[in-house]
Amino acid sequence: MSSLVKCPHCGLRPKEEFTVRGEVATPRPDAGAEEAVWFDHVYLRDNPRGEHREYWHHSGGCRRWLVLSRNTLTHETSEVVDASTLKTGGAA
Amino acid sequence: MRYSALSLLGNAFSKNKNWKPAWRNPDPKPHYDVIIIGGGGHGLATAYYLSKVYGVRNVAVLEKGYLGSGNIGRNTTIIRSNYLLEGNNPFYEFSMKLWEGLEQDFNFNAMVSQRGVINLFHSDAQRDAYTRRGNAMRLHGVDAELLNRDQLREKLPFLDYENARFPIMGGLMQARGGTVRHDAVAWGFARGADQNGVDIIQNCEVTGIDRDGDQITGVQTTRGAIKCNKLAMAVAGSSSHVAKMVDMRLPIESHALQAFVSEGLKPFIDTVVTFGAGHFYVSQSDKGGLVFGGDIEGYNSYAQRGNLANVEHVAEAGMAMIPALSRVRILRSWGGIMDMSMDGSPIMDRTHLSNLYFNGGWCYGGFKATPASGYCFAHLLATDTPHETATAFRMDRFARGYLLDEKGVGAQANLH
């Protein structure tokens, strides 16, 4: 779904209203985690060819952060949820 | 067969029936000293320099499609070495120097045309940033010139100087920048490598990588298993996909970038021009088409296509810069997949596996880097040490904090 996004709050809206941040990577580590764990979180990505979970922000709408489950090869989106409902601390 | 005006004439007399294939179409051998995955510009250039400069000739280039079917065949053909950072600038200048002698070197006219690259600026802050960059270039002996409005007007009379939302103040010019006929680069390197004995194997997709401990032993492909002493990845766009075969996660995201060409027009744009108040860069090909592009689509993608929103965005920026485009028609758009790295700069290094070598993360700047990337990667493969101009492209720079962030936007791939 890369032309239109079905925002759970606003309905089907054009892509132009959204800002993409990127992959839902590893969770934001605990404060005391090793530097290597932080490095992984900040820099490393799965970047799969296929199903991908990623952060989109409805910046021109409700201003909620969403998590899209989207296929990077077909651009089809299977699910859009409000990121806060995942309660994952920056990941899934 | 050497190409020359004489060979053209001779073949014209024989009705062009005696031309020989530019490269062989070999079956894979069971074993190579070096296997390069990726028959795009960088892979072919690597094979060329490996065989020519470093004497490594038992080399195969494996290409899943046709040679040059990746980003070498779908870019906006711009070459330049107007980089800011010490880790980047000497490498791209090395590349520019290679471009300057390339055609005579590989006996193929790739139409390297140093028609100049001009980056426009529209504010004091942009001018200051370009002054810093231009001076960094000059420090390294790279040509750079700051043009004021009058000088620009003379060179680029078609820009909107009067009614622009973001008035043009001036531009940073690199006169040695320009364009190259992109496909011809792949063909020239392929032909040159082939003549040195390199096997270029098309329609050969790597489906798995065989390991023995931390040692690569060979690859599985759609044309069978092939063994090798060293394995080199040059698959920018699909780096993460191939790296996954050896459980490697990379500081890279794959993003689609669209490019465009207009209908043929009588030439009026003689240099490459980039807009400073929106994403737009343009040159005019020798056929008369305007070749231009803008920003990446913003979301991870392995589909070589973009979206309408970005098409409009690019057209708007183009017209803001050149009002004469209003009735010019856009003919075709296409898309390529970029390895967007987390600091916007490439990675060329050894890996956690002792005989696996990585070359990728070129973002949308890989085309101009093609010859130097091939040369330096060949150097790394042959000597196990980085080439002196590519020492900053290490994989561990992210962990250590020695980033090469030209834009200064940090660890978000789609902002670079």
Place this chain on the structure above:
Amino acid sequence: MTGFRIDGGTLIDRNDVRRFSFNGEALSGFGGDTVASALLANGRQLVGRSFKYHRPRGILTAGAAEPNALLTIGRDGRRDPNTRATMAELFDGLEARSQNCWPNVNFDIGAANGLLGPLLGAGFYYKTFMWPAAFWEKVYEPLIRKAAGLGRASYDPDPGYYEKCWAHCDLLVIGAGAAGLAAALTAGRAGARVIIADEGAQLGGGLLAEGSPIGGKPADAVLADIVGELHALPNVEIKKRTTVFAAYDDQVFAAVERVQKHLPEGAINPHLAMERLWRIVARQVVLATGAEERPIVFGGNDRPGVMMAGAMRTYLNAYGVAPGKRVALFANNNQAYQTAMDLEARGVEVAAIIDPRTCPNIRYDGKARMIAGAMVRDTAGRKAIKSITVRHDDGRDEVIAVDALAVSGGYSPIVHLACHRGGKPAWSDEHVGFMPPENTDGMTPCGAVAGKIGIVDCFAAGGAAAVKALAELGVMGDAATLPGVAQGDATVDHVQPVWSVSSTKGKAFVDFQNDVAASDITLAMREGYDHVELAKRYTTNGMATDQGKTSNVNAIGILAENKGVSPGEIGTTTFRPFYTPVSFGALVGASKGMEFQPIRKSPLHGWAERHGARFVETGLWYRSSWFPKDGETFWRDSVDREVNTVRTKVGICDVSTLGKIEIFGADAAEFLNRVYCNAFLKLPIGKARYGIMLREDGFVYDDGTTSCLGENHYFMTTTTALAAGVLTHLEFCAQVLWPELDVRLASATDQWAQMAIAGPKSRDVLAKIIDEDLSNEAFPFLAAREVSMFGGRLKGRLFRISFSGELAYEIAVPAGYGDSVADAIMTAGEEFGIVPYGTEALGVMRIEKGHVTHAEINGTVTPADLGMGKMVSAKKDDFIGRVMNLREGLVDPNRPTLVGIKPKSASDKFATGSHILKPGDPVSLANDQGYVTSMCHSPTLGHAIGLALVKNGPSRHGEEVVIWNGLAGTTVTGILCDPAFVDPENEKLHA
């Protein structure tokens, strides 16, 4: 030759005579004509020249695929280069000119290139022009560029207005031929919201060229009935002159409507768009785009007068134009025979029908001479065809005199829109063409694009396709039928593939516009460029403005034939947007000129304007940069005066563009504590604090102040540039990272007018309008709270913060009051000599004070680089960027660090962006010590000063360096120093 207009012509209106000019010659046609039909009616077969060999070229098609007849239409700002004469509607006063020929289309010097043909084969330029190296740019390329290109772009501004719209529908029907019309009718009757779009000036497609009656009724009457009913259905939207040119993800289709391109200048309504871009969101799509007739590749197949058979039929039936007086047909299929029959019916002599087939399936009962099992191998005639040479099946050649030749090599379904999203078309031996991909989710191809033949079959297919699409939407519908027509067995043709005529004499063209001949394709193969994409790129076949609509399949056929495989094994090149070229104007719409981007104006914009402000673009904002007074002619006169006045008296500056974010919630303090690198947990009510925000990668993102205005209520300011970015970042933190925190964020940037009042007299000025005690004790440095103003008539927010380094305040009032409050402050300050100052003076004073902005916070600096390393909390166990900030590379002592810099000789100047070298060091990147981030003339000190990021900076105060500006060719000796040039002890701030 004249007199090609004959009777009939369903599209033209003979009472509507339209004058036009072609290469300066006055001609006339009728309303309903295209430029192409009018030219043909006037006997003009030669209309242009080809790209490489400048061969004479005529009109090949009657539609969007036209490769040859490209004209420049109109003049000045309304000049449209490369316009297909076959698509351009004729209007009164139209001016058309040929392109790519010099001195004129009849006598073109460039035709000499044809003599060099054997030298200029595919890819010849890759093999030569290499020596000497410098000659490419200096000699060869300028020559090539001189000859390059087609039409010329206009330098004049386009007076046309353009716009963009969204449209939504249940069913989008693309193409309004028989199939599309039936689909629209079916869905329209079922009550679905339908959009039917067609690129033509009239609905009808192939129906417009149909000469035979349908169900006993003339075809145009049948068409009129259908169109009439569609018009009457309120749920059907008809878009004529609308090309759906691209298919994007999620069923978004891009279409361009040529709203007024067919009108003479005087009739153009300036309030209506010239062209309109439609972004159509369709739940289902019926693809009824038809099929493109293929040329046959034989010697001299490009001569003017050689025309597609279907096009010839269109000119005959729809425009009443005979293509010639003695015509031959060269075809390998039965459908093309309709052209011969219609020609005969209209009294045009058909000299011969040449058909390579010998099969018994040829059904023809006309008068023309049939030559079966034969091929046309050559044509003759200088600027128009005079004869053809036919190779009979027994090897004998026969020359037949003709003045036009109809050609039909089969039909290629127009599958583009089914393939834009990555689908690959599938080869069909039955149809001898590439069919739409199997999986076209949400899109149903029907009619000729799906291989159907004839009006009756296509109509039935359209109805069925709509029923299928409606079912997907849960709507029941009955397929529309043609009255009086019984549905029989599906019509079958027997196309015999002819990819190239083997006995060809002379150049046999595949791609007309790019002059790619069959011999070029075989040469490419011989040289190893045998993949379809490589062959395309090497020969440029299919890369012209028609994008290979008439040439690609023939090229594939030639490759297949030479390799001995099926065309399906060769495959197609990628179908990419756009189907036909689209103007920048249409894609840009109204976002041009000053409307390229919106303009943001501060609530104090009008106030600043009244005080004569000069504005500068800052992102989308216009900010007041300085306020010249009478007699000040140079910007620095004003800026110096403004700085001096603030430093000695008082000034007022609009800072409304700073980002402002309201933060509420029980966990707001905890939240701030996590997003800033310095401590915020214990910020008391009524206090402001400067904060540095890091990115998670440990580098500085933004800075600003945050004030605690009440329990669980904070007010954050950001830099102008990152107002939106910081809010987005905070929302990410609040919603994604820590949704458990009770924190609410709201942008308030546009809600407040905010002013800085700075200078030793600022307290005196504000005391006159603010009701509360502003003494140092009652309102000390970094105090921040709501205050009563004007005797309780207004409430504002007062902050004692300073960017200039002076005693200073910022006062925020609701945006609507900004203008009058600023006036009141000016009035109150009059006795103290108050002046408005702009961003330039602000910039000077912050450099004098050593404060940083985004010139220094450039995304690659740490707090320590800015001399603020101590602000990074060592006590907090978590905040954004804490861990990555500790990486080796971020604490390297060699990192460039903030210093002040000044010239050794006070009269020397230097530029921002200059680099720093050690005296005596050779000029090289390796010796680079850093660079100047900001500089200004300091009126306070009387010389240039600057800030710089220099390796090991703080330990080098007092060191002499070279300030190197290679771009300007200048070097200045400078001295590194403390960045706080003015009041390093902060006495003024606390005054």
